Amino acid sequence: MSSSKHYAKGSPKPVLPEDGILRLYSMRFCPYAQRAHLVLNAKNVPYHTVNINLTEKPEWLVDFSPLLKVPALQLVEEKDQPSLIESLIISEYLDDKYPENPLLPKDPLKRAQDKILLERFSGITNAFVKILLEGTGLEDYWVALDIFEKELTKRGTAFFGGDKPGFVDYMIWPWFERLSVIEYRLPEEYNFDEKRFPKISKWIADLKADSVVKSFIATPEQHNEFWRTRKAGNPNYDLLA
Amino acid sequence: MSSSKHYAKGSPKPVLPEDGILRLYSMRFCPYAQRAHLVLNAKNVPYHTVNINLTEKPEWLVDFSPLLKVPALQLVEEKDQPSLIESLIISEYLDDKYPENPLLPKDPLKRAQDKILLERFSGITNAFVKILLEGTGLEDYWVALDIFEKELTKRGTAFFGGDKPGFVDYMIWPWFERLSVIEYRLPEEYNFDEKRFPKISKWIADLKADSVVKSFIATPEQHNEFWRTRKAGNPNYDLLA
Numbered sequence: 255m256s257s258s259k260h261y262a263k264g265s266p267k268p269v270l271p272e273d274g275i276l277r278l279y280s281m282r283f284c285p286y287a288q289r290a291h292l293v294l295n296a297k298n299v300p301y302h303t304v305n306i307n308l309t310e311k312p313e314w315l316v317d318f319s320p321l322l323k324v325p326a327l328q329l330v331e332e333k334d335q336p337s338l339i340e341s342l343i344i345s346e347y348l349d350d351k352y353p354e355n356p357l358l359p360k361d362p363l364k365r366a367q368d369k370i371l372l373e374r375f376s377g378i379t380n381a382f383v384k385i386l387l388e389g390t391g392l393e394d395y396w397v398a399l400d401i402f403e404k405e406l407t408k409r410g411t412a413f414f415g416g417d418k419p420g421f422v423d424y425m426i427w428p429w430f431e432r433l434s435v436i437e438y439r440l441p442e443e444y445n446f447d448e449k450r451f452p453k454i455s456k457w458i459a460d461l462k463a464d465s466v467v468k469s470f471i472a473t474p475e476q477h478n479e480f481w482r483t484r485k486a487g488n489p490n491y492d493l494l495a
Numbered sequence: 496m497s498s499s500k501h502y503a504k505g506s507p508k509p510v511l512p513e514d515g516i517l518r519l520y521s522m523r524f525c526p527y528a529q530r531a532h533l534v535l536n537a538k539n540v541p542y543h544t545v546n547i548n549l550t551e552k553p554e555w556l557v558d559f560s561p562l563l564k565v566p567a568l569q570l571v572e573e574k575d576q577p578s579l580i581e582s583l584i585i586s587e588y589l590d591d592k593y594p595e596n597p598l599l600p601k602d603p604l605k606r607a608q609d610k611i612l613l614e615r616f617s618g619i620t621n622a623f624v625k626i627l628l629e630g631t632g633l634e635d636y637w638v639a640l641d642i643f644e645k646e647l648t649k650r651g652t653a654f655f656g657g658d659k660p661g662f663v664d665y666m667i668w669p670w671f672e673r674l675s676v677i678e679y680r681l682p683e684e685y686n687f688d689e690k691r692f693p694k695i696s697k698w699i700a701d702l703k704a705d706s707v708v709k710s711f712i713a714t715p716e717q718h719n720e721f722w723r724t725r726k727a728g729n730p731n732y733d734l735l736a
Contacts, residue, residue: 332604343610350603362591363573369584 257282260491262307267314276301277328279318279337281308282494283472283480285379285428286341287325291470292424293345297352301327307491342372345425357421368422371414374401375426382429385436386481392443395436399451402426406453412460419464423457427467430458434474435481498523501732503548508555517542518569520559520578522549523735524713524721526620526669527582528566532711533665534586538593542568548732583613586666598662609663612655615642616667623670626677627722633684636677640692643667647694653701660705664698668708671699675715676722 260281261268270277278294278301280287294301306315306324318337319326327344328337338344349357359365377398384391406414414422437444448455461467472480476493483490501522502509511518519535519542521528535542547556547565559578560567568585569578579585590598600606618639625632647655655663678685689696702708713721717734724731 329604336604336608338604338607339611340614343607343614346610347603347607350606362588363570363577363579365591366579366584366588367577369587370580373581373584 257494258303258305259495260305260307261312263310263312265312267312268304270302270304272330274331277304277318277330278302279304279306279315279324279326279328281306281324282491283477283489284308284324285432286323288428288431288470289341289425290325290327290344290348292427292466293348293357295469296357296419296424296466297348297354299348299352305491305495309489309491342425345421349421357415357424359420368414368420371402371405371422372425374398375429377401378426378429382432382436386439386485389439392436392440396447396450399454403451403454406457413457419461419466423461424466427461430454430461431467431471432477433458435477438478438481498735499544499546500736501546501548502553504551504553506553508553509545511543511545513571515572518545518559518571519543520545520547520556520565520567520569522547522565523732524718524730525549525565526673527564529669529672529711530582530666531566531568531585531589533668533707534589534598536710537598537660537665537707538589538595540589540593546732546736550730550732583666586662590662598656598665600661609655609661612643612646612663613666615639616670618642619667619670623673623677627680627726630680633677633681637688637691640695644692644695647698654698660702660707664702665707668702671695671702672708672712673718674699676718679719679722 276294276299278287278290280291280303282305291303306312308324311322315322318328319339321339323339325341325344326337326339327347328335338347346358358368375398378395381391381395381398385395409416411417413419414426419427433446437446446455462471472494480490480493483493517535517540519528519531521532521544523546532544547553549565552563556563559569560580562580564580566582566585567578567580568588569576579588587599599609616639619636622632622636622639626636650657652658654660655667660668674687678687687696703712713735721731721734724734
C-alpha cells in the first residue's frame, strides 16, 4: 500500500484543491493517526492525507495542530476551517457526524463502557512504548492484554463492537498490527501465547480479513523496517511512498 | 457544607437501601470526584455518596472501582449493577442519560471542540499538581490559563457553555475553587493577574454565584487546611464531616 511523501521542515505548505474535502494531517506509521484513517475509511468519507515528518516538522503544522501532533483533521467546509486534534476525539466526531456504519453504541451505558475500555487500553500503549524504547515490560503488556481477553469473553461476540468491528476494535487495532515490532525488538522473550489469549488470537485473525483494516495496513516487515530506522535515529517516513 | 465520613481500610462495606438510587464513590476534596457531584446536582439526579479514604482504602473499593480511584458511579438499576469510572466519562454518561439541563452541545463539531479544550486543561491540572508537590511551575500554570482566557474571549460568552455554565465550566471549575491552595503554597510568588485574565476573573466570580457550584463547594480555608494536612502526610478527609 503506497502513501504520499511526508512534508518536512522547510517544505512549502501543500496546495490542495478547494474541493471541500476533509484534510487529515497524518504520519504513515503513527498508530494514533491510523485510528482516524480507519474511521474515515469505515464510513467511506473522502479525505486528503497530508503526511508529516514528525522529526523535522514543517513550520506550518502549527496552523492545523496547535500541539504539533498528528492526527489533526481540518474541516474545510466549516466556518473558519477549524482543525480537530486527539485521535479519539476526531474518531468520535466522525462517528457522530457521518451516520453511515455507526461505530460507537448509542446507548449511554454501552458507550461509556466502551470509552472506559479505551482508557484502560493505555496499559497496552504504555507497555508497548516501554518495550520499544527500553526493551522491558513485556509481562506488563500481557497483563494489560488479559483485560481485553476477559472483556471479549464477557461480551461473547467476535468483535468488541459485536458481530462486526466497532469503535473499540478500530481504536485498538493499530497496536496489534504492530505486534511484530515487539517480536523484532525482543526476539528471545516474545511469545504470543494463544492459549492465554484465544479470543484475542481469533480477533486478530478476523480483523486482518476486515476490508476497512485492509484499506490501511502495513506488513510486519514494513513496520519492523520503520522501527529499525526510527531506532537508528533516522525514521524512514517515506518507506511506502 | 457537611459531608459523610470517609470509609477506610477495615471499614465494613456500607449498607445502602435497595432504593435504585445511584451510588457515587467519592472523596470530599477530590477535584475529579467533584465533577461528578456537579453534574449530578446540575441535573437534579438523586444519589448516595460513599466517601473513600484514599490513603487507606477500604478492601471492597475494588468491587466498584477496578483501579481503586474515585469517582466511581455504581448504576444499581442496571443489570449486574455496573460501575463507571473516569470523571469525564461518568459526566458525559450522566449528560447523555439525563436530559434535564443538557451540558454538552449536541452539535458534533462543538462537542469535539469542548472535548479538545478539556484535553488541553491537562496543562492546568499538571501545573497544579507540580506546584503543590514541588513548589514550582507557577508560570506554566499561567501559560496554560492563557488558552482558557483566549477561548472565553473567542466564544464571547460569560461561560464556556454560553449564557449559563455548561460541560466545560463544571469540568474545570474544581481547580479554580482551589486557587487559594496555590496561594497558600506559594505565598510570595502567587499573583493572580486580573489584567492578564479579565474574562477568567469574571468567570470565576460568576461561577461562585452559580447554584450548582454552591451546592458542592468548600471555602478557601477548608481547601487550605485539607492541603496542609495532606502535605503533612495525614490528610484530614473528614474535615467537613
